[in-house]
Amino acid sequence: MTKPKITKLKLGTARRGRPPLEKAGEVEDRILQAALQVFIARGYEGASIDEIAEVARAGKPSIYNRFTSKEILFKEVVLRWAQRSxxxxxxxxxxxxxxxxxxxxxxxxxxxxxxxxxxxxxxxxxxxxxxxxxxxxxxxxxxxxxxxxxxxxxxxxxxxxxxxxxxxxxxxxxxxxxxxxxxxxxxxxxxxxxxxxxxxxxxxxxxxxxxxxxxxxxxxxxxxxxxxxxxxxx
Incomplete structure (x- = not known):
């Protein structure tokens, strides 16, 4: 079965390298939003850090610097969603x-x-x-x-x-x-x-x-x- 396509998050002009301090929270929010989309579409087992990184337009090191495992990322996604909802x-x-x-x-x-x-x-x-x-x-x-x-x-x-x-x-x-x-x-x-x-x-x-x-x-x-x-x- 073909996997449903998940739209990448829209960004402004991309810049490589470590984001400035004032942008760090923005990158984290983008990762969490992308992970939310992927976990909903694929489930926990079917989701991959590779796809989350692609949807978020972020490198895998950026994700692992903030969330050391997929389990921790999943937990943070759900808890952030629960708080906001x-x-x-x-x-x-x-x-x-x-x-x-x-x-x-x-x-x-x-x-x-x-x-x-x-x-x-x-x-x-x-x-x-x-x-x-x-x-x-x-x-x-x-x-x-x-x-x-x-x-x-x-x-x-x-x-x-x-x-x-x-x-x-x-x-x-x-x-x-x-x-x-x-x-x-x-x-x-x-x-x-x-x-x-x-x-x-x-x-x-x-x-x-x-x-x-x-x-x-x-x-x-x-x-x-x-x-x-x-x-x-x-």
Whole structure:
């Protein structure tokens, strides 16, 4: 089977030799972006430093000076991706507490469920038997990044008068509460996306799923939504 072609990263005028100090971070970013593309397309075993160097338009010595093995490069690619993908801007201050949790759930899914994310997670899963330590380390690091981000969302929402007195939203419980919310919202959609080559169907289910997950989550936390009075908004 012919390997799919991966487009080389676009650069300005190329200069040979060691990059100046102010360009060193730029070279590292380029290597990581190229590695991300190659790992998604080829998987961990199928990816080669040669191809990553070609896509990044960087020499192999430049890569090995920064990442001493393919395993270390792969781990850094996934952790950098997890950190950046979890840097979400929040806009959950409008509406009822129910609507705000629904919006938070939709934000999580819109940021997380895409071809890049799913491709990278498939690559990690593919290494679970061949490189169990690597896959396990990445799994827990990704989970920690996701929980930390969702905790910020939940902490913001926990200030609302309707729920701030509930035990689930006490400061000592916020991390566990955030993890449960993330699991309810994200994991079912992730599992579905892993089994769909085309994510169109999964993306079409996001909003409905986020609303249902928010309702179930708030109920489990002890929040009781009171229907609007006659003539008011439901």
């Amino acid at each position: 979890n840097e979400m801007a929040t806009s959950t201050t409008a509406g009822t507490i129910q609507e705000r949790f629904e919006t938070a759930g939709i934000l999580i899914l819109q940021r997380a469920i895409n071809d890049e994310t799913v491709g990278l997670i498939r690559s990690v899963i593919g290494e679970a038997t061949r490189h169990p330590s690597l896959a396990t380390t990445i799994h827990y690091a990704m989970r920690a990044h996701g929980t930390a981000t969702v905790k910020k969302l939940v902490a913001e929402l926990a200030e609302a008068d309707e729920i701030k007195s509930l035990p689930a939203f006490a400061p000592d419980n916020l991390e566990a509460t955030a993890r449960y919310f993330n699991d309810l919202v994200f994991l079912p959609m992730l599992m579905s996306s892993l089994f769909h080559a085309d994510l169109t169907f999964v993306k079409g289910m996001m909003e409905k799923h986020a609303r249902e997950a928010a309702t179930f989550f708030l109920s489990g936390c002890g929040y009781r939504h009171e229907p609007a009075k006659a003539g008011g908004r439901e």
